[in-house]
Structures are given as structure tokens and as C-alpha cells.
Amino acid sequence: MAKARIGLYEVKGDTLTRTHRSCPKCGPGTFLAEHKNRRSCGRCGYAESRAPPPPKGKSPKSGG
Numbered sequence: 001m002a003k004a005r006i007g008l009y010e011v012k013g014d015t016l017t018r019t020h021r022s023c024p025k026c027g028p029g030t031f032l033a034e035h036k037n038r039r040s041c042g043r044c045g046y047a048e049s050r051a052p053p054p055p056k057g058k059s060p061k062s063g064g
């Protein structure tokens with residue numbers, strides 16, 4: 001009996017959301033490892049850079 005992997009999917013209401021991106025080379029069955037600033041596939045070695053986090057704190061508005 002195989003136990004389903006927990007944590008790769010997130011169910012919100014009636015929508016199933018993938019929390020992990022799948023590898024474009026290996027297919028939807030292989031998920032990329034989440035790193036701080038990139039994702040990598042432990043199977044084929046594929047890696048992609050993640051988008052930088054949005055700036056927070058200072059706002060360009062109301063300068064002075």
C-alpha cells in the first residue's frame with residue numbers, strides 16, 4: 001500500500017493547488033526542490049531561479 005505524498009498539494013475549497021513546481025524535463029511526476037532563491041530538480045539537475053521577493057518597507061510615494 002503506497003501512501004500519498006503529503007505536502008505537495010494544497011486543497012483550498014474545491015480547488016487543488018500545487019505547492020511545488022514540477023520539473024519541465026522530467027514531467028509532472030517530479031517536483032522541484034524549493035530553495036531560498038531558486039528551484040532545482042534532484043533527478044535531472046534542472047534548476048531555475050526564483051523571482052526576487054517584492055520590496056517592502058520604503059514606499060516611493062509621498063517622498064519627503
Ligand SMILES: [Zn+2]
Binds near residue numbers: 024030046
Ligand atoms: Zn528533472
